Each structure stands twice: as structure tokens, then as C-alpha cells.
Amino acid sequence: EAGVTQFPSHSVIEKGQTVTLRCDPISGHDNLYWYRRVMGKEIKFLLHFVKESKQDESGMPNNRFLAERTGGTYSTLKVQPAELEDSGVYFCASSLVQGWNYGYTFGSGTRLTVV
Amino acid sequence: DAKTTQPNSMESNEEEPVHLPCNHSTISGTDYIHWYRQLPSQGPEYVIHGLTSNVNNRMASLAIAEDRKSSTLILHRATLRDAAVYYCIRTQGRETSGSRLTFGEGTQLTVNP
Numbered sequence: 052e053a054g055v056t057q058f059p060s061h062s063v064i065e066k067g068q069t070v071t072l073r074c075d076p077i078s079g080h081d082n083l084y085w086y087r088r089v090m091g092k093e094i095k096f097l098l099h100f101v102k103e104s105k106q107d108e109s110g111m112p113n114n115r116f117l118a119e120r121t122g123g124t125y126s127t128l129k130v131q132p133a134e135l136e137d138s139g140v141y142f143c144a145s146s147l148v149q150g151w152n153y154g155y156t157f158g159s160g161t162r163l164t165v166v
Numbered sequence: 167d168a169k170t171t172q173p174n175s176m177e178s179n180e181e182e183p184v185h186l187p188c189n190h191s192t193i194s195g196t197d198y199i200h201w202y203r204q205l206p207s208q209g210p211e212y213v214i215h216g217l218t219s220n221v222n223n224r225m226a227s228l229a230i231a232e233d234r235k236s237s238t239l240i241l242h243r244a245t246l247r248d249a250a251v252y253y254c255i256r257t258q259g260r261e262t263s264g265s266r267l268t269f270g271e272g273t274q275l276t277v278n279p
């Protein structure tokens with residue numbers, strides 16, 4: 052079974068530019084999550100999709116971040132315009148069922164560097 | 167507050183058991199305890215989780231105190247590949263936290279050959 056795939060693995064962009072991160076969850080997993088770790092801090096929750104619907108987006112830092120999951124398969128996270136403080140590692144995770152009886156499978160992350 | 171308390175770092179020798187402690191003194195009856203680990207340059211990896219009873223799987227064992235205010239992740243025979251940051255995460259009821267995981271700083275486990 053293929054795991055959670057994230058693309059690109061690394062991205063270096065200039066401040067003010069736009070970057071789009073992509074996450075392909077495990078096939079059949081309705082639940083998709085975005086997390087990030089910035090500036091050596093703790094990993095923080097960003098948002099949660101159930102199929103194509105945003106279940107919880109309370110962790111999104113501001114309106115420069117836009118997450119989509121059209122068709123309930125892969126998801127994209129767009130940062131526009133990028134700021135220096137957006138640098139960090141962005142993780143995607145998926146799970147088959149919502150709730151605490153199952154673990155989440157994380158991708159390897161996208162390391163974003165804004166210069 | 168859904169945070170837990172873990173030691174910043176621990177060391178172990180290869181092929182010896184490792185006991186990673188976690189305190190969660192304000193845990194409530196519906197809260198689960200999860201353990202994830204993160205190897206270098208990878209995303210977090212699910213290890214184990216439990217509610218009240220001790221749990222075993224192919225990766226580890228989870229021992230939960232009777233009062234549930236603490237728990238211990240047990241790696242029965244540490245290998246070099248087990249060197250990682252281990253996160254003990256308490257998940258509150260869905261009414262409070264939805265499905266989010268609240269990561270702390272974790273415990274950096276070093277395994278000596």
C-alpha cells in the first residue's frame with residue numbers, strides 16, 4: 052500500500068511569491084490533515100478535510116493560506132504571498148476513519164524556505 | 167490544556183529495553199493517549215495508542231497507570247533505527263479538539279551501539 056505522498060519535498064521561493072504544496076493521501080482515506088512545524092517550534096495542526104469538505108480549519112494562520120481538496124482525493128495548500136515566517140516543514144496526514152481508534156499516517160513533509 | 171510532560175532526552179543501549187515516561191495528570195475519562203515518533207527527515211509515525219488498558223503491538227507496548235495520570239511507552243529491544251523523537255499525545259474528546267493531534271516537544275531518544 053502506498054503511503055501518504057507529498058510534493059515537492061523541498062521548495063525555495065522568494066518572499067511575495069506563491070507556492071502550492073500537494074498531498075496525496077492513502078487511497079480510500081476520507082480524512083486528510085495538514086500540519087506544519089515552523090522555526091524549530093512544535094508541530095501544529097492546520098486543518099482537517101473529510102472528503103472534500105473542511106471539517107476544521109481553525110489552525111490556519113491567516114488568509115494567505117488556502118487549502119483545497121477537490122473531488123476528495125489529493126489536497127493542495129497554497130501560500131500566497133509567502134512571507135519569511137512561513138518557512139518550515141509542512142506535513143500531510145490521512146486516516147481511514149475519523150476518531151481516536153485509528154492512527155494517522157503522515158507523509159515525509161515539504162520543507163518550505165522563503166528567502 | 168491537552169499538553170503532556172516528557173523528558174527532553176533519554177539514552178539507551180542497543181538491544182536493551184527502553185521505558186519512555188509521560189505525565190498527563192489532567193487527563194479526563196474520554197481522553198486517549200497516543201504515541202508517535204519522528205525519525206530524522208521524516209514525518210511523524212504512529213506507534214501505539216490506548217485508553218485505559220495496557221496495549222501491545224508489533225512496535226511497542228503501552229503501559230497506562232491505574233489512575234491514568236501517566237503512561238510509559240516500552241520498546242522491548244531498542245535498535246539503532248529506534249533513535250527518534252517520541253511524542254506522547256493526549257487527545258481530548260472530539261467535542262473539544264475535533265481530530266487534531268497536539269504535539270509537544272517530545273523525548274529525543276538516543277540509542278548507543
